[in-house]
Amino acid sequence: MIPPLSVNSAIGGIAWPGLPAQNGASLLAILFQLEQSQWWSAQELSQRQRNQLNALLDHARTHVPFYRERLQGLGDLPADETWPEVWRRIAPLTRAEIQAADAAETMVTETLPPGHGELREIYTSGSTGKPIRSVRTQLWELMWSAFTVRDHLWHRRDLQGVFATLRESGQGKALYPDGLRAESWGYSSATILKTGPMVSLNVATPVEQQVEWLRRQNPDYLLTHPTIARRLADHCRDHGVRLPQLKQVITIAENLKPEVRSAVHDAWGVPLVDVYSTREIGYIALQCPDHEHYHIQSEHVLVEVLNEEGQPCAPGEVGKLLVTSLHNLAMPLIRYDIGDYVEVGRPCPCGRGLPVIQRILGRTQNMLVMPSGERRWPLLSSANIATMLEIAPAIREYQFAQKAPDLIEFRLAVPQPLAADEEARLTEWVRTKLDAPFGVVFAYFDEIPRTAAGKFEDFVCEIDRGG
Numbered sequence: 001m002i003p004p005l006s007v008n009s010a011i012g013g014i015a016w017p018g019l020p021a022q023n024g025a026s027l028l029a030i031l032f033q034l035e036q037s038q039w040w041s042a043q044e045l046s047q048r049q050r051n052q053l054n055a056l057l058d059h060a061r062t063h064v065p066f067y068r069e070r071l072q073g074l075g076d077l078p079a080d081e082t083w084p085e086v087w088r089r090i091a092p093l094t095r096a097e098i099q100a101a102d103a104a105e106t107m108v109t110e111t112l113p114p115g116h117g118e119l120r121e122i123y124t125s126g127s128t129g130k131p132i133r134s135v136r137t138q139l140w141e142l143m144w145s146a147f148t149v150r151d152h153l154w155h156r157r158d159l160q161g162v163f164a165t166l167r168e169s170g171q172g173k174a175l176y177p178d179g180l181r182a183e184s185w186g187y188s189s190a191t192i193l194k195t196g197p198m199v200s201l202n203v204a205t206p207v208e209q210q211v212e213w214l215r216r217q218n219p220d221y222l223l224t225h226p227t228i229a230r231r232l233a234d235h236c237r238d239h240g241v242r243l244p245q246l247k248q249v250i251t252i253a254e255n256l257k258p259e260v261r262s263a264v265h266d267a268w269g270v271p272l273v274d275v276y277s278t279r280e281i282g283y284i285a286l287q288c289p290d291h292e293h294y295h296i297q298s299e300h301v302l303v304e305v306l307n308e309e310g311q312p313c314a315p316g317e318v319g320k321l322l323v324t325s326l327h328n329l330a331m332p333l334i335r336y337d338i339g340d341y342v343e344v345g346r347p348c349p350c351g352r353g354l355p356v357i358q359r360i361l362g363r364t365q366n367m368l369v370m371p372s373g374e375r376r377w378p379l380l381s382s383a384n385i386a387t388m389l390e391i392a393p394a395i396r397e398y399q400f401a402q403k404a405p406d407l408i409e410f411r412l413a414v415p416q417p418l419a420a421d422e423e424a425r426l427t428e429w430v431r432t433k434l435d436a437p438f439g440v441v442f443a444y445f446d447e448i449p450r451t452a453a454g455k456f457e458d459f460v461c462e463i464d465r466g467g
């Protein structure tokens with residue numbers, strides 16, 4: 001059952017049905033269309049995307065200096081099904097190109113059509129350590145809000161509940177024991193809908209204190225990074241801590257490992273819902289309401305998954321992701337290579353026509369380099385992990401860091417360093433798993449360090465490639 005929604009009314013004397021003010025009305029207009037378009041066929045979605053891409057290209061080549069050159073000679077995308085071939089003539093956009101163009105002041109639009117609102121900027125570091133600026137509009141933020149609400153609707157959330165977040169990483173913000181409390185779930189939802197409160201705690205809080213805080217807040221929903229969810233779930237399972245109101249755990253910002261879903265289920269008996277987004281693009285894909293794979297948010301982004309030859313991957317194949325933000329006219333990101341690899345899924349049995357991403361594999365720069373120079377994904381299946389834990393049950397967190405073409409540092413968070421025979425068996429396990437006779441050294445931590453953005457990767461490539 002879907003909990004009843006209450007739309008806020010901005011008109012005096014009208015309590016029900018709610019009539020929102022202008023932003024809320026626009027948001028509802030988008031949501032009304034999203035309710036329909038999720039069921040459209042791939043062909044229908046593709047035609048509407050083409051229309052919006054033509055509007056975007058027209059704006060970019062006229063008003064954004066960087067694209068004047070890049071889109072030279074490219075006319076409108078044709079009205080038939082061949083448009084993607086024409087589209088693929090546009091060169092993929094790299095992070096370095098964005099940095100250079102922004103430094104040369106050619107990346108941001110000279111003007112905007114009426115109705116797009118003010119410019120808003122954010123900075124994002126990615127995992128390369130090279131920050132880029134992303135500039136958007138208020139209209140883009142409104143679109144972003146619509147997909148936030150879509151995620152709540154898809155996953156049948158009770159908006160009157162308590163929404164807890166463990167993601168704030170700002171120094172001195174949302175500190176234990178109080179954290180922060182807001183009276184609504186935030187701008188996106190509260191523009192139109194009545195919601196319960198949102199409570200937040202800084203991610204750097206030690207796990208015992210996170211758990212104590214969560215017990216006090218007794219949330220209906222918990223939003224956090226997968227590795228934080230994993231650590232909390234393990235702690236709660238080991239100490240028998242239940243969160244009686246909890247209905248879902250929502251994860252963002254890192255690649256989700258399958259074992260986190262089972263850890264959350266074992267600890268609290270609730271499902272995990274993952275969100276695939278980036279700071280510069282916004283929502284890319286949301287988890288299907290009925291399955292664990294993801295639906296591309298085709299009304300907001302064009303997603304291409306391409307093989308080495310730059311051709312679209314078929315279901316079951318893994319390829320590089322290029323993303324185009326359909327509605328950001330402030331700083332258009334067209335065929336942006338965000339550095340992620342994903343596996344294309346088959347059409348979803350739920351009936352939604354939005355294309356499926358089966359798995360998100362992660363960042364290109366964190367692929368394993370084999371002694372032959374070939375690059376591979378060092379993916380661990382849950383059977384692999386089970387074997388690792390049989391050898392060394394005390395492992396709380398693990399990370400592989402490739403230090404040289406023939407050397408892996410195996411980083412472990414354990415109560416105490418492993419015994420020599422455990423290290424020897426794990427070394428064998430690493431070599432079997434990675435399919436090459438790597439040298440393996442062990443490094444021990446209380447907690448595996450995160451990247452500057454607070455993210456966690458289970459495999460990092462730290463080979464110096466000359467900058």
Ligand SMILES: [Zn+2]
Pocket residue numbers: 288289290291295348349350351352
């Ligand atoms: Zn589905």
